[in-house]
Amino acid sequence: MPDPATAPSPEGFVERRGPDRRRRFRRREDRAAITRTMLAALVSICGGFAALYLFLAAIGAVDISDALVASGVALGLGAVWFVGFALRMRSGGNVVLRVQRPDRERRGF
Numbered sequence: 001m002p003d004p005a006t007a008p009s010p011e012g013f014v015e016r017r018g019p020d021r022r023r024r025f026r027r028r029e030d031r032a033a034i035t036r037t038m039l040a041a042l043v044s045i046c047g048g049f050a051a052l053y054l055f056l057a058a059i060g061a062v063d064i065s066d067a068l069v070a071s072g073v074a075l076g077l078g079a080v081w082f083v084g085f086a087l088r089m090r091s092g093g094n095v096v097l098r099v100q101r102p103d104r105e106r107r108g109f
Helices: 028-058 068-092
Strands: none
């Protein structure tokens, strides 16, 4: 019985690719990039939840004195966001705040 990987397809092409040999990630840089992305997502989600709680408290939907546990959790999420923001500002400076590159407005880019 021929191997399905080397058997010709109905169009006449032979599949020459073997199974993928990679287990997870190939390089240490790939793992570092995935870790940075996951941490950035976590910090953003924490900031979003803290902002949502502050918005709900501002419009009066949440009474801060009655919901002390939720207030503490929101304060903790805000602290996580602020620490992440401060570390990002220390490492990137004003490059992080710049949304659009200055040379982007020129024609041809």
